[in-house]
Amino acid sequence: MEKLLGSVRSIVLLAILGFLLFFGAAGWLGKQFLADNARTQARVDHTNLVIATIYEARLNIARAQALSRSFVLTGNPRDAAVAEDSARLATDKLLDLRSLTADNPDQVRRFDDAAVITEQILVTNDRIIASVRQGDLDGAQAIVRGAADQAPAFRARIEEAVATETALLAERQDATEATLRRIAWLLGGVAALAALCGLLAAWALSRQVRTDQKRYRELEQAKLESDAAARALAESQAQLQAMLDSARDPILVVGQDGVVGLANRACGEAFGVAAGELVGTDISALAPALAGGAQPTGEVTVTRRDGSSFPAEISTGVFERDGHAASVCILRDMTERHRLDQLKNEFVSTVSHELRTPLTSIRGSLGLIVAGAAGAIPDKAKSLLEIAHKNSERLVGLVNDILDIEKIESGRMEFRHDRLEVGALVDQAIEMNQAYAAQHRVEYWVSARPDAALLMLGDADRITQVLTNLLSNAAKFSPADAVVDVAIHVFGHFVRISVRDHGAGIPEEFRSRIFQRFAQADASDVRRKGGTGLGLSIAKAIIERHGGRIGFEPAEGGGTRFWFTLPLLAEAPESAALPGDTRRRVLICEDDPDVATLLGLMIEQDGWRADIVRDAETALEKARTGQYDAMTVDLLLPGMDGITLIRQLRADPATADLPIVVVSATAQDGKRELNGDAFNIVDWLDKPIEQLRLRTALRQAGLRSRSGRACILHVEDDDDVIKVVGAIVRDEAEIVPARSLQEGRAKLAQRRFDLVIIDVGLPDGSGLDLLETISARTPREPVLIFSAQDSSASYASAVSASLVKSRTDNEQLHQTITDLINGLIQDKQGGPRHGR
Structure with missing residues (x-):
């Protein structure tokens, strides 16, 4: 068997060697034939090129001669230009022909003769063209008539050259065909030999079939080994299954x-x-x-x-x-985790209502008592009450921070997108924290701010929360009698607000986690300052949701500077009203531009929109349009004086009831002059202007049409909250309580109200269900949501204002209610509503 296998292998090997030797020789011969064919083909291509170049030269000579004579008849400059180009091309082609046939002296001689004849023809053409261009048509025609016809001699030389190249082309084509025939015979021989080698290899392979029996035995042995490997694999899979099952x-x-x-x-x-x-x-x-x-x-x-x-x-x-x-x-x-999340949400909701509502009553009551609303109290009792009030504020802050963190983690913290002015927002935050600064014996100071108004879109309450956190931290960590520096800078499309304290600075090891939850430095002097360690984490989330960044840096000279950035809107012209601007309007009649600008800024700071006129005539015309809710008048005006203006305003039915505030250097003189006349002036203000008195006068102007105290429907199930709110607004309004959703609907059906205050969580449903009832009334009452739950974007557009219990102090609640009663806060849907 082994001897037979050896013979088969030898035959196959010899066949393969012979096959390789043959194909090697055939390949070499084929390479030689192909090289020869390539040389032959190159010669053929060269001959074709020469012939083509001859015809191009002949064509260009004929075109140049024809167009030069045509130029005599037509005078068309384009014929002359084409004739000259054709002459140049003909000369170039003759030079190319001399180069292409340099190896053939007879052809070179023929082309030299043709070049001489061509030169004579072209010289004659140039003379004809030059004569025509000079305006000598007779001379040009004479040259044409007298020029010898060189075309036959030129054609003779060209035809001889063409005949010679044509003969060469025929010879080379014959050589190419002979080469192709040799290659065909060679390929036929190679194919025959390949077939022979294939037959020999097939015979050799057939002999090897006899070895299958031995190979079958080898395969049987391999199968046995494979079965053993499969059993080992099954054991491994069983072990893996046992591990997975565990x-x-x-x-x-x-x-x-x-x-x-x-x-x-x-x-x-x-x-x-x-x-x-x-x-x-x-x-x-x-x-x-x-x-x-x-x-x-x-x-x-x-x-x-x-x-x-x-x-x-x-x-x-x-x-x-x-x-x-x-x-x-x-x-x-995740079923159990969802159940636990639901329990957590329910717990947070319970904490939100069950803690915020009583804390609102506790803090409000203590605030009223400390402010003297309940009458004089002994000094010792007052000291204890102040301690209780201060710690109730701390407890409220803790509850609010914990609930905010929960909203951030669950992604439920909602934001408004109102049009805000950054400078006014900073001023408001500083004013709100003045009492805290006084408690720590520090002063807030705005060291830098741009002159132009900076507009942005954002949630005023949330940004104020960030500012309050930074301002209170700076006051808390600064030494007594220090100044907390606040700065506003613009960088491109962003505003950067920074708050710098003069404290001991932030320890190096604490800086990397200062914005984490419950993060506080471990130093004992920092711990004594109090706080939950949540404020900066909440501030970071708020700023990032507004598209900004927050950070800090050591301040030069000691202390720390915290900063955050917010994206700005494109500035609108100062005189342009914002789209949908529904603020109350004041007409300022003042001829001094500086005083007028100052008055406008003061009035707009209080939420009004101001228009300025310089003389009484224009003021009278604008006032008659009925677009203004109040008016300021300077008595010393060019042309018509202020006294005359006031008399004409009161004489006109369209402006008879328009509230007027006199702002003049001679206010008291004017008051005496009009004393006894029923001109119903709101107030007489002397220059220089006192902003607080101007604000009071404008507030009174907004109340001119009101008779008696306002009537407020307070839908709230907690009696303590009702009593506290009633005590806060006792001078401005009467509270009508409704302790359930059903009772609220019944009270709304009985009469109209100046304001409706709604708590969301009521015993028989959500207070928000009243919004649909109120929206259907014409005109409809302004609505204030005062609830333990944070405001939601789903109903924010349907209410006039929204405050959160435990986030709102007495002053803020009082101011909001008063502004809503007086119409200083406008309806967010822009529809009609009830106003006093």
């Missing part, structure tokens, strides 16, 4: 075709079947999110065999199995 989370192995190939015991428990029954199931029937080979992350919905489903957190991985990709999917049942 896992508490469901684990699935899914093939590339989407079919489950492996499932552990936890899968059976999760899907309500035996784990083995899941093998072979399409994964889309169990987890649709995994269909089509998808690899989702996070949470998916998983379906049991009985049709029920449960949420599961999924993680997937990919590995190779038998040359195909497979996925490992690990599921974790």
Whole structure:
């Protein structure tokens, strides 16, 4: 057998060697033939090029001669230009021909003769063209008539050259065809020899078939070895299955075709079947999110065999199995976690209502008592009450911070997008924190601010919350009698607001986690300052949601400078009213531009919109339009004086009831002059202007049409809150309580109110259900949401203002209610509403 196999191998080897030797020789011969053919083809191409160049030269000579004579007849400059170009091309082609045929002296001689004749023709052409250009048509015609006809001699030389090249072309084409015939014979021989070698190899291979029996025996032995390996693999898989079954989370192995190939015991428990029954199931029937080979992350919905489903957190991985990709999917049942999240949300909601509502009553009552609303109290009692009031404020801050952190983590913190002026927002925050600064014996100072108004979109309450946090921290950590520096700078499309304290600075080891939750430095002097460690974390979330950044840096000379940036809107012209601007309007009649500008700034700071006129005549014309809610008048005006203006305003029915505030250097003289006349002037203000008195006068101007105290419907189930609110606004309004949703609807059906205050959480439903009833009334009452729950964007556009219990102090609540009664806060839907 071995001898036979050796003979077969020898024959096959000899056949292969002969085949390789033949093809090597054939390849060499083929290479020689191909090189020869390439040379022949190059000669043919050269001859064709020469012939083509001859015809091009002949054509250009003929074109130059024809167009030069045509130029005599037409005088067309284009004929002359083309004739000259053709002459140049003809000369170039003759030079090319001399170069192409340099190896053939006879051809070179013919082309030299042709070049001489061409030169004579072209010289004659140039003379003809020159004569025509000079306007000598007779001379040009004479040259044409007297010129010898050189064309026959030129054609003779050209035809001889063409005949010679044509003969060469025929010879070279014959040589090319001979080469192709030799190559064809060679290829035929190669094909015949290849067929012979193939037959020889087939015969040799047929002899080897006789060795199959031995090979079968070898394959049988290999099968036995494979079976042993398969048993070892099965044992390994069983061990792997045991390991998977010990896992508490469901684990699935899914093939590339989407079919489950492996499932552990936890899968059976999760899907309500035996784990083995899941093998072979399409994964889309169990987890649709995994269909089509998808690899989702996070949470998916998983379906049991009985049709029920449960949420599961999924993680997937990919590995190779038998040359195909497979996925490992690990599921974790999220039902219990969702239940715990629901319990947490319910707890937060309970804390929000059950803590904020009583804290509102406690803080409001203590604030009223400390402010003397209940009458004089002994000094010792007052000291204890102040301690209680201060600590109630701390407790309120703690509750608010915890609830804010929960909203940030759950993504439920909502923001308004109102048009805000940055400078006014900073001023308001500083004014709100003046009492806190006085408590720590520090002073707030705005060291830098741009002259122009800076407009942005944002939530005023939330940005004020950030400013309050930074300002209170700076006051708390600065030494007594220090100045807290506030600066406003513009960088491109962003405004940068910074607050600098003069404290001991932030320890190096604490700087990396200063914006984390519950983060506080460990130094004992910092701990004594108090605080929850949540304020900066909340501030960071608020600023980032507004598209800005927040940070800090050590300040030169000691202390720390905290800063944050906010994106700005494009500035609008100062005289342009904002779209949908529904603020009350004041007409300022003042001839001094500086005083007029100052008055406008003061008035707009109080929420009014001011228009300025310089003389009484213009003021009278504008006032008659009925667009203004109040007016200021200077008595010393050019032309018509202020006294005359006031008399004419009161004599005109359109302006008879317009509230007027006199602002003049001679206010008291004017008051005496008009004394006894019923001109109903709101107030007489002397220059220089006192802003507080101007604000009071404008407030009175807004109340001119009101008779008696306002009537407020307060829908609230907590009697203590009702009493506190009633005590806060006792001078301006009468409170009508409604302790349930049903009672609120009944009170609204009985009469109209100047304001409706609504608590969201009521015993028989949500106070927000009253909004639909109020919106259907014409005119409709302004609405103030005063609730333990934070405002929601879903109803923010349907109310006039929204305040949160425990976030609102007595002064802010009083100011908001008063502004709503007086119409200083406008309806956000722009529709009609009831106003006093």
